[in-house]
Amino acid sequence: MRVGQGQAEGIEIRVAPHGGMRARCSVCQKPAPGYDRLPERRWQFVPLWGIATWFRYAPRRVECAEHGVIVEHIPWSDGKRPVTxxxxxxxxxxxxxxxxxxxxxxxxxxxxxxxxxxxxxVEWGLAHRQLDGVESLGVDEIHWGHGLKADNFLTVIYQIDAGCRRLLWIGKRRSEKTLRMGLQALGPELVKGLRYVCSDMWKPYLKVLAAEASHALHVLDRFHITQHMNQAVDEVRRAESSRLQAKNKDEARRLKNMRWPLLRKGSRVRGRARKKLNALLASKLATARAWKLKEAFGHFWKYKSPLWAGAFLDCWRQRAMRSRLEPMRKVARMLRAHEELLLNWFRAKGEISSGTVEGLNNKIRVVTRRSYGFRTYKAMEMALYHTLGRLPEPETAHRFC
Ligand SMILES: [Zn+2]
Incomplete structure (x- = not known):
């Protein structure tokens, strides 16, 4: 062992092969006669007392009966990586x-x-993970980076069973091809065993899921529908706000800083925000009407029977269509187009929890936004599998932390 001067050099541990033991082939791990010795290499080891530490060793080559002249098996090393x-x-x-x-x-x-x-x-974990017993899948799109190019979206596939929630697969873009690739990667056995699939109303996903997993009950995710509803309210607010700037400053002020109170669930808005919201609701503003429509829709999720939920949906839709608010009418039309999938929410009888996909989405955002300094898509993909994949870990990696 040689302890260098100062931290920059650190500790180097020179490793020598055990004299009485033969080297092993790195493929079959069987002992084999020695052949020659390669130049010394360094592997970084876990720092000792905060001092950077390396192993220094000259690997031997063996002549394996089966694998020919080949580098020996080194217990602390994996391939060419310079780290133990x-x-x-x-x-x-x-x-x-x-x-x-x-x-x-x-x-x-x-x-x-x-x-x-x-x-x-991650590579080890993906190769060794168990995919048995996956019954519910959630499929979602994630925005990544800047801009709205096709490459700025990812398709993610989650397992959303109550007992195990994890990221199963990530792929570039949000096309039919992407999702097909994902399902293929997970394998036909897994797809066959599915009972529920859950997604947004994104057409390519709907199409692929209908074709590949028609035996599973397809549920539209509540979280996404709420998102669409909120976007519509916000569109109404923004349009009205710029309209009012020109002619009625007092009314325009009412809409100022109201984005978040309007997007929250009504019962969750308290204090000063509540007072402002009440004042807004008492007005004749279009934003107030849009908000009331959104809030009324919240009742939909409380039904137990798809029949009654369907009747409620009809009523709500008529109200929305009469509202003369184009963004709200757009949501109403969208809900009509996907009514069957929407009512599947009630047929799934609470098997799918609305918070699951949302929760996993939020975690993904934490990872993609934290300053990991991801320079490539690949690095980000690794980080996501690593933090959200619940992957098994190799046992050889002793725990030091
Ligand atoms: Zn061998």
């Missing part, structure tokens, strides 16, 4: 709690090493 498996496990676990950059800084490693460690852990 113990350190990869260590870094990868910390990379769930800290950003990748922070992880690299704190443990005197590099962003690249953290990335490779996460990748190593």
């Amino acid at each position: 498996t113990a350190m990869m496990g260590f870094l990868a676990r910390w990379a769930r709690r800290l950003s990748w950059r922070e992880t690299a800084q704190v443990f005197q490693s590099s962003w690249e090493s953290v990335y490779r460690s996460v990748e190593w852990m």
Whole structure:
């Protein structure tokens, strides 16, 4: 062992092969006669007392009867990665709690090493995960990066069973092709066993799910419908606000800073925001009417029977169509077009919880927005599987944290 001067050098541990033991082939792990020795390499090990630490070793090559001349099996190493498996496990676990950059800084490693460690852990996890017993899938689109190009969207597939909620698959774009690829990756066995699928009203998804998983009950997610409803109210508010700026400043002020109170559930708006909301509702503003329509729709989810829910939906739709508010009429038309899937919510009888997809979505946003410094799509994909995939971990990665 050589302890260098100062932290930059750290500790180097020179490893020598055990004299009495033969090297093993790295493929079959059977002992084999030695062939030659390769130049020394360094592997970063878990820092000791905060001091960067390396293993230094010259790997031997063996002549395996089956695999020919090949580098020996090195218990702390995996492939060409310059980091020991113990350190990869260590870094990868910390990379769930800290950003990748922070992880690299704190443990005197590099962003690249953290990335490779996460990748190593994720690849192992994906190869060893169990996909038995998946009954409910949620499919969703996620916006990523800047702009609205097709490449700025991802398709994610979640398992949303009560006992296990996790990310199963991610793919670029939100096209039919993407979702087809995802279902294929999960395998026909998994698709066959599905009882529920849950998605937004995004056409490519509806189409693929109808074709590939018609045996499962397709439910439109409540969270997404609420989102559409909120967007419509906000559209009404914005249009009205700019209309009023020109002619009626007093009324225009009423709409100012009302975005969040309007988007929240009525019963959750309290205090000063509530007073302002009440004043707004007492007015003859279009925004007030849009809000009341949105709030009335909340009742829909309280039904037990699809029959009564359907009757309510009819009434609500007529009211919305008479409202002369185009964004609200648009939502009403959309709900009519997807009425069957919408009523499947009640046929699923509470098997699908509305918060699940929303909760997973929020977690994805935390990961994609946290300053991981993702330079590539691939790195982000790794981070998402790593934090949300509930993947099994290799046992060889000793726990140091
Ligand atoms: Zn071999």
